[in-house]
Amino acid sequence: MIIDIVKGxxxxxxxxxxxxxxxxxxxxxxxxxxxxxxxxxxxxVGIAAPQVGVNLRMAHITINKDQIFTIINPxxxxxxxEIDEDTExxxxxxxxxxxxxxxxxxxxxxxxxxxxxxIMVFEGFEARIVQHEVDHLxxxxxxxxxxxxxxxxxx
Numbered sequence: 001m002i003i004d005i006v007k008g009x010x011x012x013x014x015x016x017x018x019x020x021x022x023x024x025x026x027x028x029x030x031x032x033x034x035x036x037x038x039x040x041x042x043x044x045v046g047i048a049a050p051q052v053g054v055n056l057r058m059a060h061i062t063i064n065k066d067q068i069f070t071i072i073n074p075x076x077x078x079x080x081x082e083i084d085e086d087t088e089x090x091x092x093x094x095x096x097x098x099x100x101x102x103x104x105x106x107x108x109x110x111x112x113x114x115x116x117x118x119i120m121v122f123e124g125f126e127a128r129i130v131q132h133e134v135d136h137l138x139x140x141x142x143x144x145x146x147x148x149x150x151x152x153x154x155x
Contacts, residue, residue: 001034002041003052005091009143014092018048018055018137020073024115028058032113036060036068044091046129048136051092059133063126074110074134077119079103080127088132088142095154098146102128 006013021028031054039047039060048059057073080103088100105123108130112118122130132142143151 001037003034003038005038005042005047005051006053007092007094009093009096009141011092013050013053013055014136014141015139016050016055017139018050018057021056021058021111024072024111024113029113031056032058032060032070039068039091042091046133047091048133050136050139057137059137061122061126061129061133063122070113071108071110071130071133072112074108074130074137076106076131076134077109078107079131080105084128086128088128090132090142092136093141093143096143096151097154098143098151100128100132100142100145102131106130108134 035047035052038052045062046060049056059071060068063069082104083101084104085099085101087097089097104127105121106127107119107121109119
């Protein structure tokens with residue numbers, strides 16, 4: 001089921017740090033499926049639970065250009081000192097774009113949908129998506145990283 005995306009840079013749901021997800025239940029898996037449906041319908045490359053109105057530490061990211069990957073209770077445990085700047089946007093801020101500097105790789109600790117803890121390294125665009133979605137779970141938006149005067153707004 002497609003869920004409406006929560007919008008607005010000042011929306012309190014998007015600005016609140018999310019709680020850890022506990023036991024992975026059928027209800028959790030249903031929410032994750034609905035999040036995936038919503039991400040696909042809006043042509044996103046990532047989505048975090050706060051974007052569908054739920055302040056839990058869960059997100060989907062796109063890896064290998066078309067594979068949707070679920071991260072639960074993610075924590076960036078290490079990141080590259082080298083950064084790259086690229087333009088970002090967000091499903092919660094349609095029509096807003098701006099340059100954001102991000103680490104070129106991150107090491108992420110997370111739980112998968114079966115409850116197993118994993119550690120993986122993401123590089124390049126995938127690392128950017130991970131950082132963007134983890135920011136959502138911490139109550140931050142990409143616009144918080146855009147230098148003053150560099151945010152582009154369509155319309």
